[in-house]
Amino acid sequence: MLSKREVFDGVPEEYLSHKERYENAIRNSVVAFSLVRKMQEEGKTSINNYRDVVGGLLGSSVLRDGSPLGLHYIMFMPAILNQANEEQQEKWLPRAWNCSIIGSYAQTELGHGTFIRGLETTATYDAATKQFVLHSPTLTAYKWWPGGLGQTANYCIVVAQLYTKGQCHGIHSFIIQVRDEETHMPLPGIKIGEIGAKLGLNAVNNGFLGFDNYRIPRTNMLMKHAQVLEDGTYVKSRHSKLNYGAMVFVRVVIVFDMVNYLSKAVTIATRFSAVRRQCQLKAGETECQILDYVTQQHKLFVSIAAAHAFRITANKLWLTFNEVNEQLVEGNLQRLPELHALACCLKAVTTADTAACVERCRLACGGHGYMMSSSLPLTYGLVTAACTYEGENTVLLLQTARFLVKTYQQLDSKALTPTVAYLKTAAAERFCVGWSNTTEGIIRGFQVVAMRVIIMSTFNEEVQEMSRTVSPQLKEVLHQLVDLYCTYWALEKLSDLLLYTPISQKEVESLRLRYEETLTNLRPNAVGLVDAFDLRDEMLQSTLGSYDGRVYERLMEEAMKSPLNAEPMLQSTLGSYDGRVYERLMEEAMKSPLNAEPVNYTFHKYLKPFMQGKL
Ligand SMILES: CCCCCCCCCCCCCCC/C=C/C(=O)SCCNC(=O)CCNC(=O)[C@H](O)C(C)(C)COP(=O)(O)OP(=O)(O)OC[C@H]1O[C@@H](n2cnc3c(N)ncnc32)[C@H](O)[C@@H]1OP(=O)(O)O
Numbered sequence: 371m372l373s374k375r376e377v378f379d380g381v382p383e384e385y386l387s388h389k390e391r392y393e394n395a396i397r398n399s400v401v402a403f404s405l406v407r408k409m410q411e412e413g414k415t416s417i418n419n420y421r422d423v424v425g426g427l428l429g430s431s432v433l434r435d436g437s438p439l440g441l442h443y444i445m446f447m448p449a450i451l452n453q454a455n456e457e458q459q460e461k462w463l464p465r466a467w468n469c470s471i472i473g474s475y476a477q478t479e480l481g482h483g484t485f486i487r488g489l490e491t492t493a494t495y496d497a498a499t500k501q502f503v504l505h506s507p508t509l510t511a512y513k514w515w516p517g518g519l520g521q522t523a524n525y526c527i528v529v530a531q532l533y534t535k536g537q538c539h540g541i542h543s544f545i546i547q548v549r550d551e552e553t554h555m556p557l558p559g560i561k562i563g564e565i566g567a568k569l570g571l572n573a574v575n576n577g578f579l580g581f582d583n584y585r586i587p588r589t590n591m592l593m594k595h596a597q598v599l600e601d602g603t604y605v606k607s608r609h610s611k612l613n614y615g616a617m618v619f620v621r622v623v624i625v626f627d628m629v630n631y632l633s634k635a636v637t638i639a640t641r642f643s644a645v646r647r648q649c650q651l652k653a654g655e656t657e658c659q660i661l662d663y664v665t666q667q668h669k670l671f672v673s674i675a676a677a678h679a680f681r682i683t684a685n686k687l688w689l690t691f692n693e694v695n696e697q698l699v700e701g702n703l704q705r706l707p708e709l710h711a712l713a714c715c716l717k718a719v720t721t722a723d724t725a726a727c728v729e730r731c732r733l734a735c736g737g738h739g740y741m742m743s744s745s746l747p748l749t750y751g752l753v754t755a756a757c758t759y760e761g762e763n764t765v766l767l768l769q770t771a772r773f774l775v776k777t778y779q780q781l782d783s784k785a786l787t788p789t790v791a792y793l794k795t796a797a798a799e800r801f802c803v804g805w806s807n808t809t810e811g812i813i814r815g816f817q818v819v820a821m822r823v824i825i826m827s828t829f830n831e832e833v834q835e836m837s838r839t840v841s842p843q844l845k846e847v848l849h850q851l852v853d854l855y856c857t858y859w860a861l862e863k864l865s866d867l868l869l870y871t872p873i874s875q876k877e878v879e880s881l882r883l884r885y886e887e888t889l890t891n892l893r894p895n896a897v898g899l900v901d902a903f904d905l906r907d908e909m910l911q912s913t914l915g916s917y918d919g920r921v922y923e924r925l926m927e928e929a930m931k932s933p934l935n936a937e938p939m940l941q942s943t944l945g946s947y948d949g950r951v952y953e954r955l956m957e958e959a960m961k962s963p964l965n966a967e968p969v970n971y972t973f974h975k976y977l978k979p980f981m982q983g984k985l
């Protein structure tokens with residue numbers, strides 16, 4: 371079994387080279403995911419609840435900086451479930467589920483990530499041979515970013531412009547083998563490698579992929595929604611965006627992931643703040659816990675409230691996702707635009723807020739928060755990536771804005787879907803809502819703001835749900851968190867409220883007082899609230915946030931592990947750029963030591979035995 375803090379020949383992860391980090395990640399991942407296979411064999415899990423199993427592993431400390439197998443579970447398999455017809459699912463799913471093939475998801479190209487209708491990779495149907503010819507016409511058409519593609523995956527879902535009978539039918543998905551299953555060598559016509567070092571997620575093995583007139587069978591086009599018949603006839607999908615389904619699923623999953631990361635960061639920072647004593651509240655007194663400073667409470671407590679708010683929201687979004695997908699199966703597409711808008715908005719808001727909160731948690735820990743051993747810099751690197759992948763946040767919020775504007779324009783002519791029904795109420799009150807400094811009053815205020823600017827998403831507090839299922843004491847604390855979260859954002863977005871609601875100066879002043887009172891009321895329960903996240907030290911992997919509070923001893927123990935304390939200089943620096951972006955990116959990628967060899971030894975030692983069930 372893996373040790374708590376996986377090391378590579380005695381050197382902690384932080385001090386591994388780029389190549390060693392990948393090799394370590396492969397070893398950790400195949401051992402960790404062998405557990406999933408064992409649970410399958412013992413009937414303790416199935417493809418229906420793989421979300422929890424995978425979520426537990428992919429969000430865990432064993433795979434601290436991501437996993438080369440992550441995309442296999444997070445996008446390759448969901449894409450097959452979402453876009454392959456039954457016959458194709460029967461062929462590919464069992465092999466994917468037991469990992470006898472390892473997949474990735476290749477959509478983004480060097481030249482396009484957001485504008486997917488502009489992707490350049492082509493899949494041209496040849497009726498004579500009943501094959502598709504995959505081709506990358508330019509360097510910018512190279513797939514760039516797919517997780518696990520650099521040295522690990524042997525299959526992937528490729529998104530390409532479909533051509534048949536001389537006509538382009540837009541982007542569609544194809545399942546494509548890119549490496550030999552025995553030798554793991556790239557197949558003829560495939561150019562593949564990894565893209566190089568990144569801000570974080572350096573264990574994910576993100577890759578590049580180019581096609582040189584590479585042929586695949588017609589039946590490798592995923593044909594649940596659209597089809598190409600043997601003679602090349604194109605049969606279009608009921609809805610052009612059903613092909614985008616895999617992205618919606620991942621956006622929903624990312625909201626859950628943010629809950630994990632935010633809970634982890636605020637647990638570390640709050641516990642450290644209870645241990646750390648610095649300066650005196652009154653001259654002559656002993657130094658006080660920094661958690662006693664209102665400024666520290668202002669930095670941290672809203673993150674505790676946000677973690678709960680995001681968890682409730684993620685669960686509600688998951689229910690909506692499943693409801694809408696059941697309707698899609700019955701042919702009812704009515705709520706698809708709402709699901710898309712909701713997934714876009716909540717992925718963007720939760721990732722942006724979590725990145726800001728994790729950075730604030732780091733800053734709240736002073737110099738010790740800047741240590742890699744605190745786990746806060748690593749957590750920030752992981753979270754900030756989520757603001758970009760699966761749809762850059764700006765672009766996704768614009769999609770939500772588009773949906774809200776459309777909804778508003780049809781306010782009187784169309785029944786509203788559940789998550790935007792509030793727009794009717796806000797409209798009916800003609801924006802002259804009386805202001806009240808209560809949770810409900812603040813939510814109503816934001817609904818009015820949303821109504822006016824039609825780009826604010828509203829915040830659906832599940833207060834009723836809490837009152838049914840919790841004890842009076844816990845209800846009081848949870849209400850304090852709800853109050854905190856609402857008053858915090860009311861004060862943060864005061865300009866909107868002042869512009870669009872009749873809130874008075876006096877009410878703003880009492881709101882401020884109420885905010886500070888709530889911080890004070892929450893203080894006695896702050897450590898208990900993060901303990902309630904029940905994150906084991908093995909998950910936190912932090913010198914600052916361990917349950918026993920031995921912060922200083924742990925900091926010193928970790929420092930002594932640095933090879934710099936054992937020997938002189940290490941490391942070197944990298945070259946700089948001359949502005950030729952794509953060529954330079956490719957040249958830099960080719961400098962990666964991982965690309966120096968066609969197949970890394972870990973394939974034969976770990977990956978292949980794992981895929982053959984021999985591990
Ligand atoms: C559960 C527990 C788990 C715990 C933790 C688990 C750990 C794992 C965590 C997760 C890790 C995740 C790793 C991910 C790695 C990264 C992968 C990637 O990044 S894959 C690539 C992602 N790329 C994108 O997201 C591209 C973004 N761009 C787009 O989506 C589109 O270009 C666009 C939506 C911005 C525009 O699309 P376009 O076709 O140009 O549409 P138009 O703007 O012209 O029209 C909009 C129109 O279409 C509707 N629409 C758009 N998209 C969708 C959709 N997906 N579904 C439904 N409808 C859609 C939209 O509503 C508009 O409709 P209209 O009626 O016309 O207004």
Ligand SMILES: Cc1cc2nc3c(=O)[nH]c(=O)nc-3n(C[C@H](O)[C@H](O)[C@H](O)COP(=O)(O)OP(=O)(O)OC[C@H]3O[C@@H](n4cnc5c(N)ncnc54)[C@H](O)[C@@H]3O)c2cc1C
Nearest residue numbers: 475476477478482483484515516517755758759760761762
């Ligand atoms: C860690 C990581 C992992 C990834 N993994 C994968 C993967 O496994 N598979 C995969 O296919 N992709 C993957 N991606 C790629 C990711 O999906 C893209 O980076 C993302 O979609 C953004 O596209 P881009 O990078 O080309 O940026 P661009 O689309 O070029 O956008 C750059 C900037 O331009 C602005 N912009 C662009 N379009 C608009 C607009 N319409 N309106 C206003 N502003 C705009 C935004 O500010 C944006 O930040 C990954 C990315 C990262 C960072």
